[in-house]
Amino acid sequence: xxxxxxxxxxxxxxxxxxxxxxxxxxxxxxxxxxxxxxxxxxxxxxxxxxxxxxxxxxxxxxxxxxxxxxxxxxxxxxxxxxxxxxxxxxxxxxxxxxxxxxxxxxxxxxxxxxxxxxxxxxxxxxxxxxxxxxxxxxxxxxxxxxxxxxxxxxxxxxxxxxxxxxxxxxxxxxxxxxxxxxxxxxxxxxxxxxxxxxx
Amino acid sequence: xxxxxxxxxxxxxxxxxxxxxxxxxxxxxxxxxxxxxxxxxxxxxxxxxxxxxxxxxxxxxxxxxxxxxxxxxxxxxxxxxxxxxxxxxxxxxxxxxxxxxxxxxxxxxxxxxxxxxxxxxxxxxxxxxxxxxxxxxxxxxxxxxxxxxxxxxxxxxxxxxxxxxxxxxxxxxxxxxxxxxxxxxxxxxxxxxxxxxxxxxxxxxxxxxxxxxxxxxxxxxxxxxxxxxxxxxxxxxxxxxxxxxxxxxxxxxxxxxxxxxxxxxxxxxxxxxxxxxxxxxxxxxxxxxxxxxxxxxxxxxxxxxxxxxxxxxxxxxxxxxxxxxxxxxxxxxxxxxxxxxxxxxxxxxxxxxxxxxxxxxxxxxxxxxxxxxxxxxxxxxxxxxx
Ligand SMILES: [Zn+2]
Numbered sequence: 001x002x003x004x005x006x007x008x009x010x011x012x013x014x015x016x017x018x019x020x021x022x023x024x025x026x027x028x029x030x031x032x033x034x035x036x037x038x039x040x041x042x043x044x045x046x047x048x049x050x051x052x053x054x055x056x057x058x059x060x061x062x063x064x065x066x067x068x069x070x071x072x073x074x075x076x077x078x079x080x081x082x083x084x085x086x087x088x089x090x091x092x093x094x095x096x097x098x099x100x101x102x103x104x105x106x107x108x109x110x111x112x113x114x115x116x117x118x119x120x121x122x123x124x125x126x127x128x129x130x131x132x133x134x135x136x137x138x139x140x141x142x143x144x145x146x147x148x149x150x151x152x153x154x155x156x157x158x159x160x161x162x163x164x165x166x167x168x169x170x171x172x173x174x175x176x177x178x179x180x181x182x183x184x185x186x187x188x189x190x191x192x193x194x195x196x197x198x199x
Numbered sequence: 200x201x202x203x204x205x206x207x208x209x210x211x212x213x214x215x216x217x218x219x220x221x222x223x224x225x226x227x228x229x230x231x232x233x234x235x236x237x238x239x240x241x242x243x244x245x246x247x248x249x250x251x252x253x254x255x256x257x258x259x260x261x262x263x264x265x266x267x268x269x270x271x272x273x274x275x276x277x278x279x280x281x282x283x284x285x286x287x288x289x290x291x292x293x294x295x296x297x298x299x300x301x302x303x304x305x306x307x308x309x310x311x312x313x314x315x316x317x318x319x320x321x322x323x324x325x326x327x328x329x330x331x332x333x334x335x336x337x338x339x340x341x342x343x344x345x346x347x348x349x350x351x352x353x354x355x356x357x358x359x360x361x362x363x364x365x366x367x368x369x370x371x372x373x374x375x376x377x378x379x380x381x382x383x384x385x386x387x388x389x390x391x392x393x394x395x396x397x398x399x400x401x402x403x404x405x406x407x408x409x410x411x412x413x414x415x416x417x418x419x420x421x422x423x424x425x426x427x428x429x430x431x432x433x434x435x436x437x438x439x440x441x442x443x444x445x446x447x448x449x450x451x452x453x454x455x456x457x458x459x460x461x462x463x464x465x466x467x468x469x470x471x472x473x474x475x476x477x478x479x480x481x482x483x484x485x486x487x488x489x490x491x492x493x494x495x496x497x498x499x500x501x502x503x504x505x506x507x508x509x510x511x512x513x514x515x516x517x518x519x520x521x522x523x524x525x526x527x528x529x530x531x532x533x534x535x536x537x538x539x540x541x542x543x544x545x546x547x548x549x550x551x552x553x554x555x556x557x558x559x560x561x562x563x564x565x566x567x568x569x570x571x572x573x574x575x576x577x578x579x580x581x582x583x584x585x
Contacts, residue, residue: 022293112379114366119375148358148386155382 008034060131062107062124063089072096072104079103081138085128085157087111087145091181095143098190103139106131111149112156120156128157132164139167141196145181158199169196200283200314201553202242202525204272209264211237212579220555221572224547226564227557229576235557238576239318239527242555245271245285246316246525247340248297248307256289266290273314285313308347308354315344315520317513320529323505327492331473338474341512342401345519349397356390360470363387368463384452387468392445394469395429399438401515402427402474408514413507416539421500422479423492423507430471476504502534506543513552523552532556532563 003009008030015026033041057063058070065071072078082103086092092105108123131137142157144150154170161168171192181189207216212234229235236252243251244259253259260267266289273283286298296303297310304310325333343350363383369375406425413423429438436447451467459466476492478500490496492504516524526547532540544564547554556564561573575582 112382114362114369114375114379114383117365117369119369119379121376148355148362152359152362152382152386155385156379159378159382 058107061092061105062109062127063092063105080135082141083128083131083137083139084141084143086143086181087150087153091143091145094181094184094189095193098186098193100190100193101141103141108144108153111144111153113149120160123153125157125160129160129164132161132166137164137166139169141193142168142170142199143181143193154199167198169198171196200273200275200522202271202314203274203282205242205245206268206270207238207241208268209261210241210267210269211259211261213237213241214261214579216579216581218574218581219572220553221570222553223551223570224553225555225572225574226561227555227574227576227581228559228561229557230559233576234579234581235576236320236529237579238581239320239529239555239557241269242271242525242527243316243318245269245287246311246314247344248287248295248310249340251318251320251322256295257291260289260291264291271314283313285310306351308343308350311350312344312347315516315522315524316527317509317516317524318527318529319506319509319531320527321531321534323509323531324501326508327476327496327501327504331471334474335470335472337508337512338398338401341515342397344524345516346397349394352390352393352397356387356394356469359383359386359390360465360468364464367459367465371460371463384449387465388445388448388452391448391468392441395431395438395444395448395472396441398469398472399427399429404518405511405515408511409507412510412514413504416503416507416510416542418538420481421503422481422486423504424475424477424479424489426475426477428473428475430469430473431467478504499536502531503539506535506539510543510546513550517550517552523550526552526554528554528556530557530559532558533560 004012011030011033012023012026015021015029016023021029033044036044054066055064056068058065058068058073060069060073063070063072067074079102082101083106084092084095084101084103085106085108086095087108087110089107092107095101095105106124106128108125108128110118110123112118112120112123132140140157140161142154144153158168158170171189184192201222202220203222204217204219207213210216227235227238240250240252240259243249244256250256250259269287271285273285284298284300286296286301288296288298290296297307298304299310299313326337339349339353343353363380363386366375366379366383370377370380402425409423409425413421427438429436431448431451433447433451437443448468455466477489478492478496479489480487492501496504513524513526516522532543535543558564564571
């Protein structure tokens with residue numbers, strides 16, 4: 001049996017590294033790329049290369065950014081005394097889209113998950129405490145997801161934040177149990193931010 | 200509401216199959232290993248999203264095929280009644296998919312309980328004789344069908360337990376931080392108390408039905424007593440009092456902490472729950488003896504106990520929803536003596552439960568039921584007889 005030509009085989013294998021892409025989808029994508037003009041395949045390849053080269057983690061909040069510190073951290077008009085804690089950069093953008101948070105963010109880079117060997121040391125928790133300590137932060141909004149790991153992380157942070165003079169709140173209103181911030185519509189999320197409760 | 204039509208594709212030994220059901224009794228007759236049980240298994244799967252025999256859905260895929268589909272068409276009893284279509288699809292690779300009227304359901308809890316089911320099969324004896332796992336599984340599935348919050352809590356508890364065990368394992372080899380364990384304690388406690396409370400309420404109600412049913416089944420000669428034994432190992436706790444329950448669980452966790460850290464596993468909580476089944480021999484108003492059914496009951500007594508539990512399950516669902524669930528009798532009718540068989544069939548007729556019965560011989564029904572739809576199975580092919 002004759003397989004695909006090697007370069008094609010290689011592309012199909014590489015594409016399968018992407019999330020939600022299985023062998024069949026990878027094949028479809030690869031064959032689609034073969035039909036594209038050179039200009040477009042170059043644009044795709046360049047965009048993939050650039051995204052790694054020109055983006056880095058914000059040294060303050062940890063989100064992905066092209067300038068460092070990021071647009072939000074370097075914006076003096078944002079309320080420096082409120083920090084909203086999220087799991088990942090996508091969560092930050094989900095909240096930004098609601099236009100109802102005027103403060104800053106802090107990206108943990110994950111959640112507590114003993115099953116995956118993720119403890120507090122693997123998350124950006126120390127840098128959060130440093131920010132709170134050094135910048136007279138008054139309120140911390142915990143916006144981790146509503147699944148078990150997100151809840152555990154919020155609980156852990158709540159306990160640890162008792163050592164600081166800060167109000168700790170958790171966004172709650174209207175968020176379904178087990179809900180992912182990413183999938184919640186903007187209006188619900190905006191209401192959730194307004195209706196946050198002190199813990 | 201009843202199941203009107205079932206389509207199977209590549210499920211166990213069925214390649215393609217399209218059959219209709221009687222709104223009351225359908226009898227499926229065939230020699231052994233022809234696919235009678237698989238048919239009931241598919242019905243059970245359609246209602247619950249899991250098998251009562253296989254451990255994983257992949258086992259249910261017909262050999263060499265890419266996946267299976269089970270599609271059920273349900274109809275309500277009224278004349279111009281509504282239809283519901285349920286699809287359960289499992290590709291060999293990839294996630295299991297459940298659809299209601301073509302709409303994909305994201306979670307199993309969105310699916311389960313649309314149409315309730317009770318199965319009485321040779322495996323039902325495990326509830327009486329088997330390990331606590333069988334009894335928890337039975338109770339969990341019953342409550343999950345009736346209450347989606349229960350199923351969600353159960354899944355949440357399972358997640359918490361796995362994380363907590365992973366953390367205990369890390370701590371037992373000197374890794375991880377002790378600060379973390381209190382978080383998982385709190386989550387375990389919260390979720391565990393909700394489960395124990397729900398199980399307690401259900402078992403109190405169930406034990407009453409079980410006792411009455413069993414008395415009827417044995418002509419008032421034996422009394423079956425069902426008693427919840429939570430895996431908290433705390434004598435004197437009050438299960439109906441949430442505060443007391445929370446304190447008891449909390450104390451039990453504190454007591455076992457040292458052992459848990461040494462063994463790297465959670466030792467107390469509803470994942471260790473069980474219930475006991477005791478059998479009293481009666482003579483009029485006098486109790487002659489009381490024994491643990493699991494160790495002392497004969498095979499025949501165990502079968503009657505299993506039947507009592509299954510009928511109680513049916514009655515419990517009927518009491519909760521106002522509708523009799525689909526009742527599946529897998530190869531057990533011939534095992535019951537004439538009196539219990541008559542009792543069972545008369546009861547099912549009385550409450551108008553849709554019933555699907557499998558047997559090797561169509562005479563198993565005796566003369567009790569006349570209006571029966573007969574299906575004959577041969578090597579994964581079903582022939583409608585009338
Ligand atoms: Zn930043």
